[in-house]
Amino acid sequence: MKIIVAIKQVPVRDSQLKPEAGGRWIEEGDLSFEINEPDAYALEEALQLKEKHGGEVIALCLGPARASQTIREALAKGADRALHVEEEDTAGLDTLGVAALLAEAAKRESPDLILTGLQSDDLGYGQTGVVMAELLGLPHATIIMQVEAGEGKLRVKRELEDGWFQHVEMPLPAVLTIQSGINKLRYATLMGIKKAKTKEIKKLAAADLGGKRASAAVLEKVYAPQRTKQTQMIEGDAKTAAAKLVEKLRFEVRAI
Amino acid sequence: MSGVLVVMEARGGAWNRMSFETLAAGQQLAAGLGVAARAAVVGSGVAGLARELAGYKLEKVYAVSHALLGEYTADGFAAAVEALVRRDGADVVLFPHTYQVRDFAPKVATRFGRVLVSDATGFRAEGGLVFVRQLFQGKLNADVRVSGDGPQFASIQAGAFRAESAEAGQAAVEEFAPELAAGTIRQKPEAPFRESARAVDLTAAEIIVSVGRGIKEKENIGVVEELAKALGAEMAASRPICDNGWLPMERQVGSSGQTVAPKVYVAVGISGAIQHLVGMKGSKTIVAINKDANAPIFEVADYGIVGDLFEVVPALVAEVRKVRG
Ligand SMILES: Cc1cc2nc3c(=O)[nH]c(=O)nc-3n(C[C@H](O)[C@H](O)[C@H](O)COP(=O)(O)OP(=O)(O)OC[C@H]3O[C@@H](n4cnc5c(N)ncnc54)[C@H](O)[C@@H]3O)c2cc1C
Numbered sequence: 293m294k295i296i297v298a299i300k301q302v303p304v305r306d307s308q309l310k311p312e313a314g315g316r317w318i319e320e321g322d323l324s325f326e327i328n329e330p331d332a333y334a335l336e337e338a339l340q341l342k343e344k345h346g347g348e349v350i351a352l353c354l355g356p357a358r359a360s361q362t363i364r365e366a367l368a369k370g371a372d373r374a375l376h377v378e379e380e381d382t383a384g385l386d387t388l389g390v391a392a393l394l395a396e397a398a399k400r401e402s403p404d405l406i407l408t409g410l411q412s413d414d415l416g417y418g419q420t421g422v423v424m425a426e427l428l429g430l431p432h433a434t435i436i437m438q439v440e441a442g443e444g445k446l447r448v449k450r451e452l453e454d455g456w457f458q459h460v461e462m463p464l465p466a467v468l469t470i471q472s473g474i475n476k477l478r479y480a481t482l483m484g485i486k487k488a489k490t491k492e493i494k495k496l497a498a499a500d501l502g503g504k505r506a507s508a509a510v511l512e513k514v515y516a517p518q519r520t521k522q523t524q525m526i527e528g529d530a531k532t533a534a535a536k537l538v539e540k541l542r543f544e545v546r547a548i
Numbered sequence: 549m550s551g552v553l554v555v556m557e558a559r560g561g562a563w564n565r566m567s568f569e570t571l572a573a574g575q576q577l578a579a580g581l582g583v584a585a586r587a588a589v590v591g592s593g594v595a596g597l598a599r600e601l602a603g604y605k606l607e608k609v610y611a612v613s614h615a616l617l618g619e620y621t622a623d624g625f626a627a628a629v630e631a632l633v634r635r636d637g638a639d640v641v642l643f644p645h646t647y648q649v650r651d652f653a654p655k656v657a658t659r660f661g662r663v664l665v666s667d668a669t670g671f672r673a674e675g676g677l678v679f680v681r682q683l684f685q686g687k688l689n690a691d692v693r694v695s696g697d698g699p700q701f702a703s704i705q706a707g708a709f710r711a712e713s714a715e716a717g718q719a720a721v722e723e724f725a726p727e728l729a730a731g732t733i734r735q736k737p738e739a740p741f742r743e744s745a746r747a748v749d750l751t752a753a754e755i756i757v758s759v760g761r762g763i764k765e766k767e768n769i770g771v772v773e774e775l776a777k778a779l780g781a782e783m784a785a786s787r788p789i790c791d792n793g794w795l796p797m798e799r800q801v802g803s804s805g806q807t808v809a810p811k812v813y814v815a816v817g818i819s820g821a822i823q824h825l826v827g828m829k830g831s832k833t834i835v836a837i838n839k840d841a842n843a844p845i846f847e848v849a850d851y852g853i854v855g856d857l858f859e860v861v862p863a864l865v866a867e868v869r870k871v872r873g
Binding site for chain 2: 309413416417418419426431450451456507509515519520530531534535541545547548
């Protein structure tokens with residue numbers, strides 16, 4: 293089974309985020325980056341499917357030059373090779389623009405299965421995989437918690453709201469968006485890291501893939517949200533704050 | 549026909565409540581743009597739901613019905629809604645941001661060469677149309693300007709608008725049977741199911757102490773469990789804690805877990821992503837302990853302590869024990 297996994301590089305969790313001066317995006321200067329969390333689960337799922345059914349796992353990433361670090365990590369974990377659509381001005385693309393480039397890159401590989409994370413931790417549009425499926429004319433399913441691959445078809449477990457699930461069957465090739473927690477992530481081994489250095493990362497430019505579409509949805513301004521709720525912030529060192537909070541829970545909330 | 553079209557969601561003859569929040573949003577947007585609002589319900593045998601919808605201030609209600617829409621499929625719903633939007637000719641199409649909408653609405657938008665502005669929390673009609681949405685799981689906001697002719701598509705975040713503010717009125721119902729062929733629907737859904745009977749009913753708890761990824765390791769969960777014990781509270785958790793198996797799934801609070809509204813909800817090391825907030829923001833009193841003063845959880849908290857949970861929580865345990873004896 294030939295599997296493409298679309299992965300994205302995002303700022304590490306718990307980063308202190310500041311809008312940049314022009315307000316078009318965030319200040320990236322001091323940030324570190326990592327693989328988008330749901331994408332890590334998508335990659336793991338691809339690796340497990342390959343272990344079960346054989347085949348090849350190709351990591352596909354659209355992002356600036358710095359994303360090659362995340363791509364190397366995917367190769368170290370076991371992806372066989374990678375496609376890097378190198379694009380510095382990702383903020384200038386909307387989700388349709390991103391998905392169109394990814395879909396075109398994927399199409400040339402004629403994969404059996406395309407996996408993506410269900411959403412990115414930065415923009416969080418949650419639709420790159422669905423749009424890719426539409427552009428490629430493939431069936432899809434989202435928020436996937438289990439994948440069983442059979443002869444020419446898939447049976448997947450979709451997460452629904454409130455703890456409900458549903459199995460869905462569909463023919464291959466197909467696109468799935470993977471939910472965090474579907475599996476247990478592996479660590480890269482030393483051997484894997486060494487091997488990754490010899491694996492191929494093919495660089496592609498937007499121009500090779502039919503060029504960039506004009507944005508229909510433009511990120512115009514990024515800003516800190518305005519707090520509307522009156523939160524009583526309790527100050528002081530841990531002991532003082534704890535004592536004050538307990539007093540409030542006793543006398544204002546009457547819960548203790 | 550210009551206007552705002554709201555695509556409601558129902559399953560098994562019952563509304564998804566978020567639909568009415570989106571209906572309210574649609575009415576407000578239509579008023580802002582100076583156009584009419586219309587709404588649609590999609591399924592099989594939706595006449596009753598459509599009649600109910602006709603009691604709202606809308607220009608028209610569509611009952612979009614077909615035998616192949618009885619069970620949700622991405623292909624079936626995308627085709628039906630695409631046909632509806634083409635027939636209606638709305639300038640803006642709004643959906644509630646549900647799991648189902650995440651599954652098919654981006655497909656519909658793509659067919660119009662548009663982007664679904666997903667999980668929007670608001671909008672402004674100023675020299676065009678601007679949607680407000682969150683970035684980085686609520687840590688920042690963004691204005692997204694949509695442009696180009698033809699319909700714009702957006703889905704509305706849970707809780708961003710109040711369902712009660714949807715205005716009553718009277719609308720005519722129009723039946724619409726889209727052309728669908730069984731062969732074009734590639735997904736074969738099975739019956740929805742629940743993993744197992746819930747052994748823990750968090751909804752009965754007076755006090756809930758909920759732990760998030762700030763706890764860092766499984767071995768540290770005990771730190772927070774001590775607080776739950778001291779307060780006589782139930783333990784709950786954010787999703788990553790349950791995904792990692794540090795606490796059982798049945799203690800997960802949020803859109804894919806339980807929805808709770810205890811007297812006191814103490815969120816420890818939880819950032820406050822929308823999928824967590826929808827499960828607990830109805831709590832009477834919310835306490836947040838987080839080292840990041842900008843964490844979105846403080847937006848819903850009544851009391852907040854900015855600090856390291858590994859210092860604050862043990863101190864809290866000691867103080868609670870003092871008064872409880
Ligand atoms: C379809 C879908 C469904 C989902 N369903 C759910 C759901 O049902 N429930 C749910 O919870 N999530 C759900 N999620 C996931 C959700 O989006 C968030 O990823 C998740 O809630 C984050 O959990 P968290 O706050 O524990 O972790 P993080 O976001 O990583 O936050 C950890 C927090 O801990 C703080 N912290 C770190 N160290 C310390 C310290 N020493 N002291 C104090 N604070 C510290 C940090 O400042 C941070 O705010 C869902 C996501 C999707 C896409």
